[in-house]
Amino acid sequence: MNRQDIINKREWRELFEALPVVQGFFGGDPDSHGINELLRNIGVYMEELLAHADDGKPFVWYNLGFNSELIWALEDVHPITIELLGALHSTICNSQNALDFIDGAQAVGIPADCCSADKLAIGAIHKGLYPKPACSVGINTPCDAQVLSTQVMAELSGAPFFAIDVPYYHEEDTILHVAGQLKELIPFLEENTGRKMDYDRLREACNLSNQMAENLWEWLDWRKQVPLTQSSKLVGFTLLMQILFTGSQKGVDVTEGWLREARERTQRDERFFEERVRAIWYQDAVWTDLQIYDWFERELGLTVPVDIFGFYANEGVIDTSTPDTMIYGLARKLVNCHPMARQFRGDIDFYVKDFMQMVDAFNADCCIFAGHIACKHAWGGIGLFKEACRKADIPLLVFEFDMFDPRITSYEDVYFEVERFVNEIVVPRKLRA
Amino acid sequence: MAEEILREVNGLISGITNRHVDEWKASGKPVVGYFCHYVPREVIMAAGALPLRLRGAGSEDSSSGDAYLSSRLCTFARHVMSLAIDGHYDFLDGEVSSNSCDHVRRSADVFRKKTGIAFHGFLSIPRNPRESLYAYYLEELRKLMAGLEEHFGVKVGPDELREAIRQINANRDRLRTINEMRAEDKPKITGAEALSIHIASQVMPPAAFIDLADRLIEALKERPGLDTSRGRLVMVGAELDEPEYIEAIESQGALVVGDLLCFGGRSVLAPLDENAADPLDEIGRSYFFSASCARMIGDFPKRWEELNELYAKVRGDGVVFERIIFCDPWGADLHNIMHRIDKENTFPLLSLTREYNIVPTGQVKTRVQAFLEKIEIAKAQKAAAGGQR
Numbered sequence: 001m002n003r004q005d006i007i008n009k010r011e012w013r014e015l016f017e018a019l020p021v022v023q024g025f026f027g028g029d030p031d032s033h034g035i036n037e038l039l040r041n042i043g044v045y046m047e048e049l050l051a052h053a054d055d056g057k058p059f060v061w062y063n064l065g066f067n068s069e070l071i072w073a074l075e076d077v078h079p080i081t082i083e084l085l086g087a088l089h090s091t092i093c094n095s096q097n098a099l100d101f102i103d104g105a106q107a108v109g110i111p112a113d114c115c116s117a118d119k120l121a122i123g124a125i126h127k128g129l130y131p132k133p134a135c136s137v138g139i140n141t142p143c144d145a146q147v148l149s150t151q152v153m154a155e156l157s158g159a160p161f162f163a164i165d166v167p168y169y170h171e172e173d174t175i176l177h178v179a180g181q182l183k184e185l186i187p188f189l190e191e192n193t194g195r196k197m198d199y200d201r202l203r204e205a206c207n208l209s210n211q212m213a214e215n216l217w218e219w220l221d222w223r224k225q226v227p228l229t230q231s232s233k234l235v236g237f238t239l240l241m242q243i244l245f246t247g248s249q250k251g252v253d254v255t256e257g258w259l260r261e262a263r264e265r266t267q268r269d270e271r272f273f274e275e276r277v278r279a280i281w282y283q284d285a286v287w288t289d290l291q292i293y294d295w296f297e298r299e300l301g302l303t304v305p306v307d308i309f310g311f312y313a314n315e316g317v318i319d320t321s322t323p324d325t326m327i328y329g330l331a332r333k334l335v336n337c338h339p340m341a342r343q344f345r346g347d348i349d350f351y352v353k354d355f356m357q358m359v360d361a362f363n364a365d366c367c368i369f370a371g372h373i374a375c376k377h378a379w380g381g382i383g384l385f386k387e388a389c390r391k392a393d394i395p396l397l398v399f400e401f402d403m404f405d406p407r408i409t410s411y412e413d414v415y416f417e418v419e420r421f422v423n424e425i426v427v428p429r430k431l432r433a
Numbered sequence: 434m435a436e437e438i439l440r441e442v443n444g445l446i447s448g449i450t451n452r453h454v455d456e457w458k459a460s461g462k463p464v465v466g467y468f469c470h471y472v473p474r475e476v477i478m479a480a481g482a483l484p485l486r487l488r489g490a491g492s493e494d495s496s497s498g499d500a501y502l503s504s505r506l507c508t509f510a511r512h513v514m515s516l517a518i519d520g521h522y523d524f525l526d527g528e529v530s531s532n533s534c535d536h537v538r539r540s541a542d543v544f545r546k547k548t549g550i551a552f553h554g555f556l557s558i559p560r561n562p563r564e565s566l567y568a569y570y571l572e573e574l575r576k577l578m579a580g581l582e583e584h585f586g587v588k589v590g591p592d593e594l595r596e597a598i599r600q601i602n603a604n605r606d607r608l609r610t611i612n613e614m615r616a617e618d619k620p621k622i623t624g625a626e627a628l629s630i631h632i633a634s635q636v637m638p639p640a641a642f643i644d645l646a647d648r649l650i651e652a653l654k655e656r657p658g659l660d661t662s663r664g665r666l667v668m669v670g671a672e673l674d675e676p677e678y679i680e681a682i683e684s685q686g687a688l689v690v691g692d693l694l695c696f697g698g699r700s701v702l703a704p705l706d707e708n709a710a711d712p713l714d715e716i717g718r719s720y721f722f723s724a725s726c727a728r729m730i731g732d733f734p735k736r737w738e739e740l741n742e743l744y745a746k747v748r749g750d751g752v753v754f755e756r757i758i759f760c761d762p763w764g765a766d767l768h769n770i771m772h773r774i775d776k777e778n779t780f781p782l783l784s785l786t787r788e789y790n791i792v793p794t795g796q797v798k799t800r801v802q803a804f805l806e807k808i809e810i811a812k813a814q815k816a817a818a819g820g821q822r
Contacts, residue, residue, distance in 0.1 A: 108768060108771065108772070109767050109768035109770075109771040109772070109784075110764060110765075110767075110768050111756070111758070111764040111767065111786060113758050113759050113764075114761050114764045115761070118761075122768070138730055138731065140560040140730060143535055143761075144534055144535040144728075144760075144761035144762055145761050147560065147727075147728060147730055147761060147762050147765065148761040148762065148764050148765040149765075150730050150731070151727070151730055151731070151733055151762070151765035151766070151769060152765050152768050152769065154730075154731055154733070155733060155768075155769045155772055155773075156772070161731050162731075163560060163561035163563075163730040163731040165559040165560040165561055165566055165569075165730075167532070167557040167559070167569070168532040168538070168555070168557035169557060177569055180565070181565070181566075184565055345532075347538075347541070347542055347545075348539070348542040349542075371503075371505075373505065374505070374759075375505075376505060376506055376535040376536060376539075376759060376761065377535040377538070377539065379502070379503035379505035379506060380502050380503065380505075380506050380510075380535055380536060380538070380539025380540075380542075381539055381542060382501070382502075382503045383500050383501030383502065383503070383543070384501060384542055384543070384546060400505075
């Protein structure tokens with residue numbers, strides 16, 4: 001599959017055509033460095049992908065719980081996350097294509113009750129939209145849905161497959177267990193891509209990954225400011241950036257844009273609306289229409305300083321002194337930092353603990369549990385999570401929706417739920433206090 | 434005679450406990466519940482406890498489970514946890530959960546926080562059965578064993594483990610015999626009955642089961658063979674401990690002559706070495722590398738091979754896939770099975786998504802009827818084509 005083959009596919013072509021339009025739309029605000037850098041680098045990523053395909057160089061597929069530093073460190077190997085097309089269509093272009101992927105996946109046997117994020121991936125693979133991989137890597141985090149998508153990825157790609165197991169526990173042994181598997185992964189990647197691991201390149205990738213992480217941590221610090229001076233909708237992109245860009249210059253560029261915007265807007269003390277309520281959006285973002293966050297801000301005075309996709313835990317940077325320390329650092333990142341993988345692979349206590357820390361750190365007034373309908377690990381903890389919120393006296397809104405499929409719960413219904421919660425529960429409560 | 438023993442079996446599995454469990458408890462010995470077939474019964478037995486497979490049998494509603502697990506989790510987990518929250522599992526002295534799937538993992542949280550059960554064990558089972566990950570599983574078994582030893586004040590040595598292997602091997606021998614009788618041209622036992630006896634093997638002391646199974650096997654020898662002319666089916670899929678479900682399928686004239694179900698055929702591992710120098714390693718290897726569940730990533734090719742081997746062995750006419758709604762891992766296997774069938778045209782497939790504790794009525798029966806008709810037409814066409822040649 002070369003450049004022309006890719007562009008000839010409608011789903012890619014529409015993406016290439018839409019990107020400049022969306023860039024033009026957001027470019028209208030020259031201070032919007034965050035979203036502008038994100039869009040610019042998505043463009044760079046896609047162009048690199050085309051060039052790579054043209055040169056006939058190898059690709060490696062992986063799923064959303066994995067990070068790509070090790071793949072970048074192999075010379076001339078390009079990583080492709082299988083959720084790529086669906087996620088991009090949902091967020092910047094044409095959600096109809098995302099719905100086609102979902103319906104397509106269901107038509108070939110993926111049950112309707114499974115996660116739409118995986119259906120996006122499987123639908124796109126079934127349509128033959130990704131260049132064939134030399135091999136693929138599947139990781140079991142954060143949830144059973146990834147077990148589904150990786151099994152299907154392995155079956156459909158027909159390429160050699162490597163599975164990474166992340167255990168249940170939050171302990172040092174878990175990191176060492178994952179690090180051991182990353183060491184196994186290296187010869188697997190070398191053998192199947194025909195490229196040698198270059199540890200200098202890995203060091204470079206880890207340094208870029210560290211810079212990106214440090215930018216994210218500082219950016220999250222700016223988001224703790226009251227009132228929030230940046231857009232709520234940016235926050236969910238942390239996960240997307242981790243799976244697309246970590247270990248590359250693109251990740252650094254995007255996060256520097258975010259950081260610059262946060263710093264400048266905060267220093268200028270910009271206010272586009274009156275902040276009345278701050279919520280921890282402790283689940284999945286409304287990817288089908290991120291403009292809903294603008295509406296929340298403007299109409300309700302509701303801001304979302306952080307959500308579960310956006311929270312990037314500060315567990316320290318990767319020590320780049322030796323190959324072993326780098327691999328350990330990458331394992332720690334996958335286990336302890338990667339959004340959702342951190343909170344969802346173990347017991348509910350860790351999930352609750354992270355939430356309570358976010359409430360404190362980000363000065364939140366309430367929690368919005370936007371329950372992605374097929375997110376079993378999250379829904380499976382809802383009873384204990386409700387009890388924890390009640391005990392801590394934190395107002396909690398729980399509703400069902402699908403983060404990629406507006407046919408499940410409409411934009412209007414999501415807005416209605418949030419509006420009622422803010423106006424009838426949280427604001428009166430704050431006034432009483 | 435066989436019917437009488439089978440009625441006895443049904444009585445033993447109609448609820449979450451039975452007279453054998455009561456007798457075991459009355460003798461002062463502990464009972465430990467477990468969710469998943471990757472939790473080795475031998476380890477629990479070696480610690481002097483009776484391993485009891487957790488089930489939702491007899492649960493009339495899942496509302497207590499729903500309150501904690503939501504209505505978005507599988508109904509098997511919700512019914513089990515309803516029973517646990519409502520105190521019906523209070524007779525347990527311990528439970529062992531695992532990260533088998535998100536549903537069991539979240540049930541483990543509820544077990545710990547919302548029941549009064551004294552011992553909580555946990556196994557983090559690697560998601561891929563390759564040699565390099567086996568050491569982690571073995572270490573998990575060691576930790577579980579140590580936890581059981583500490584809690585129940587016992588010492589588990591190689592001899593205790595070998596004895597447990599011997600007893601469970603003897604159980605599985607009987608099940609293999611029954612499965613052979615089930616695969617005959619004129620099977621001696623229905624799929625529903627076979628599932629019942631498999632379930633019984635997991636909810637009663639091994640010695641009592643051996644007595645029961647031996648009586649059944651003898652009685653079955655005298656039983657006339659059953660007609661399979663409407664179709665010999667193989668069932669594959671996730672948790673199914675409701676013989677009534679298979680009964681509804683078989684009520685349409687077909688027989689389920691083999692299965693790879695979690696409570697059924699997949700639980701019948703090959704015999705373990707009773708004299709192994711390291712019996713825990715023997716147990717660990719046996720569980721980790723065989724009886725692959727859809728939660729094992731990258732292991733679908735092996736599951737596909739096993740399904741095809743069983744299908745050929747029992748001379749199947751079609752495969753029924755069953756899955757409880759909201760199960761992602763088996764959702765992936767459904768896709769992959771369909772994908773392989775599409776490529777290889779291996780066997781007719783009927784996929785059924787179900788809820789736990791709901792006896793299938795018209796809808797399932799209609800689908801099975803249509804499936805059997807499809808099989809019959811294909812057979813007739815094949816025969817006609819053969820005649821023309």
